[in-house]
Amino acid sequence: MSPRVTLAVARRVLIQLRRDRRTLAMLLVLPCLIMALLWWMFQDKPSFGFGVLAPALLALIPFIIMFLVTSVTTLRERTSGTLERLLAMPMGKGDFLLGYALAFGLVAALQSALAVTLSIWALDLDVQGPVWMLLVVAVVDAVLGSALGLFVSAFARTEFQAVQFMPALVIPQILLCGLFVHRDELPPFLHGVSDVLPLSYAVDAMRKVSGDADPAVWGDLGLVAAFALAALVLGALTLRRQSE
């Protein structure tokens, strides 16, 4: 692995994104619109709602979007032959993965910065902890989404199949992450399941930052990062230099 190659990959991914204006606009604007919609929904119910759900949503959005974007982009690399070409060059697999993680992590940081800014200053979201921590959690969530997306792209032959992994892998995590039913109140078995799903910790971390002036999030964050790393390692195993 070399920083030169990692940065070249990240730079190239960003140039591709920049050229795709519509995708870029959606990446940056949609999360803000969703936050605004959530705020609007609870206008007549100020006691419960936005303040509780917004932190969870700020964790979910980068995760979901980066999962989709990465699974489709890397699938495209696999089918267009560019991945095979890169693997036939002196490029480490780690360079490829880290380059992607870096580029999408950066986009996620920008995306979350916009959504967080809007939520706090325009929508009056009450955040007890430091705001920068919200961003750190969002970026780690995005990297987790990217890592999982990259991994599943190995099991899809078409983009149709790739996006189907979203209901398969992402929606159950959304259901069990504590957004609908508090994780403590889930049936014991499902609680156990939610304990091994990375998104649960991502949402926990977001909630702690918004509800606690001195949030203890490093444990949750470390777990999310560990899941992301594991997914990246599994992803690396799917980048094969040789095929049947």
Next chain:
Amino acid sequence: MKSGVDVSDLRVVRGGAEVLHDLTFSVEPGEVTGLLGPSGCGKTTLMRAIVGVQRISAGRVTVFGEPAGAASLRARIGYVTQAPSVYDDLTVEENLVFFAAVLGVPRDRVDECLRVVALEPERGRVVRALSGGQRSRVSLAVALLGEPALIVLDEPTVGLDPVLRKDLWETFHRLADEDAAAFVSSHAMDEATRCDRLILLREGRIIADDTPPGLLEKTGAEDIETAFLDLVARAAS
């Protein structure tokens, strides 16, 4: 003569069917070796085995004395797949700059390679907007970046106009003159005479391995296409 590619008793099985049957031949530096045969005869599989991205079932493939696919070979082989493997949404120049960074070659190689494939005027255009022939030339330019000692080209001249085709073959010979080994496949038999040496492949078997004049002499045919048909008929009887 130092060896380029040595293939011995190569057998490849794909999807349960044997597609290459015990092939033995070599590709020498300083020559343009043509791999000719109808579509589906195993040309691409053979090229992938040499580049080291195809798993082989039996036999041996060595490139410059090392097993195909060895990490040390990666910087020395340029491989151009049939479908151009470049990024559609980047410009010609951005593609080359990216691959140059991955290979660790200086930026001026980008200009040189653009010149070789005659794409300088298109350098700022997005690849998606180019014609099919231009796109495959971008892919070729990428393969040339690292000044490879072995260049493997899978049907590089498909869909190109005759002038460009002639130019590209001249490029391949120029590379060979600089002591690179060029291994070029084609299903167009009329391109055979542009090669220094020919390997005719049919249904995963080599039916001839000779120079173009040698092949004509041996079969008594007037052109390579007739020679090929003649060899097929002979093999069948």
